Amino acid sequence: MNIRMQNKLNLLRKAGKATILAIETSCDETAAAIVRDGRVVLSNVLYSQIEIHKQYGGVVPEIASRNHVEKLPYIVQDALNKAGMTFADIDAFAVTSGPGLVGALLTGVSYAKALAYAQDKPLIAVNHMEGHISANYITHPSLEPPFMCLVVSGGHTNIIHVSDYCTYEVLGSTRDDAAGEAFDKVARVLGLTYPGGPNVQRLAEQGDPGKYTFTKPFKGEDHLDFSFSGIKTAVINLVRGFEVRKQEYEKADVAASFQKAAVDLLVGNVFEAARRTGIRDVVLGGGVSANAVLREQALKHQGEYRVYLPDLKYCTDNAAMIASAAFYSMMKGCTAADLDLNATPGMELL
Numbered sequence: 001m002n003i004r005m006q007n008k009l010n011l012l013r014k015a016g017k018a019t020i021l022a023i024e025t026s027c028d029e030t031a032a033a034i035v036r037d038g039r040v041v042l043s044n045v046l047y048s049q050i051e052i053h054k055q056y057g058g059v060v061p062e063i064a065s066r067n068h069v070e071k072l073p074y075i076v077q078d079a080l081n082k083a084g085m086t087f088a089d090i091d092a093f094a095v096t097s098g099p100g101l102v103g104a105l106l107t108g109v110s111y112a113k114a115l116a117y118a119q120d121k122p123l124i125a126v127n128h129m130e131g132h133i134s135a136n137y138i139t140h141p142s143l144e145p146p147f148m149c150l151v152v153s154g155g156h157t158n159i160i161h162v163s164d165y166c167t168y169e170v171l172g173s174t175r176d177d178a179a180g181e182a183f184d185k186v187a188r189v190l191g192l193t194y195p196g197g198p199n200v201q202r203l204a205e206q207g208d209p210g211k212y213t214f215t216k217p218f219k220g221e222d223h224l225d226f227s228f229s230g231i232k233t234a235v236i237n238l239v240r241g242f243e244v245r246k247q248e249y250e251k252a253d254v255a256a257s258f259q260k261a262a263v264d265l266l267v268g269n270v271f272e273a274a275r276r277t278g279i280r281d282v283v284l285g286g287g288v289s290a291n292a293v294l295r296e297q298a299l300k301h302q303g304e305y306r307v308y309l310p311d312l313k314y315c316t317d318n319a320a321m322i323a324s325a326a327f328y329s330m331m332k333g334c335t336a337a338d339l340d341l342n343a344t345p346g347m348e349l350l
């Protein structure tokens, strides 16, 4: 442990204040943001590589890493410019160190370590999933734990009991595909481009969600886990069947029916978790929480529960949520990251 950096972090914790510049490069978004005291976004800059990866039908890790290296200095400078700040105004740096693509993570981790060293300021390593949860602290200034959080993203689907800041218990997880991954795979089978989620949603708007029903996984079982691979395979078989028989079908109906099946599962489990634990505050986070039908279905429980949705720009990857998570991590007494900080692609939440 670097005692001098730890002391600097401890002083910030005691003051209960910090302006944090965060870097996020866990997948295909190069992002930097400056956030004051965990909740006030002073700047939030993002360069999305979607257009680059679209032609390959998904993220190519090596290409993502190379683009992060190229774009990071400009994105960080832009974050400072937009906040009207210089490095002198920053109290601490933060960076996503996992989970994510190892090469992509390493670019951010290396850049943030160099910045922290050059500026002689502490660095806070952040778990990307804590970021997705923390996106709600930015959107809802009065939100405080305890709450039940459904994190639905490209690589994760978890029901998390957030009993305090930085204190988590995972009550349910996917046993196979993540929800976002299922959206992306169904999109591909329907001939839609990457990233699939928003395109499935758009197509589904013209379709009939009641046209096809897909068997609910784990029928009669008592746990809060998810499975999306069965629904995904049922969609693939349905579409392939139409194609083999050269039968006309409405892609929009398939998209709408799949979306309904996925959303029913997600919403059903998170509110069941809240009911079982007696928690009234239910929070959503992650890329799939941008889905309009998921948001609409969750909001139907408003009243019986207090439902919190992240602002659309904080659903998918961004650095503001990483800065927020870093602030609460600091307030909980985290250790300042050393210069040997490494990327942890398979990092768990706990």
Ligand SMILES: Nc1ncnc2c1ncn2[C@@H]1O[C@H](COP(=O)(O)OP(=O)(O)OP(=O)(O)O)[C@@H](O)[C@H]1O
Binding pocket: 026, 027, 099, 100, 128, 132, 152, 153, 154, 155, 156, 179, 180, 181, 183, 184, 195, 196, 197, 198, 201, 286, 287, 288, 289, 290, 291, 292, 315, 316, 317
């Ligand atoms: N409107 C939407 N409807 C459904 N899915 C969506 C929507 N918008 C985005 N998604 C999905 O969200 C995912 C991207 O979210 P996010 O950026 O949080 O994931 P990630 O960072 O790749 O994964 P993780 O956070 O698990 O590491 C993609 O799978 C995308 O298809």
Ligand SMILES: [Mg+2]
Binding pocket: 128, 132, 153, 154, 286, 287, 316, 317
């Ligand atoms: Mg993410």
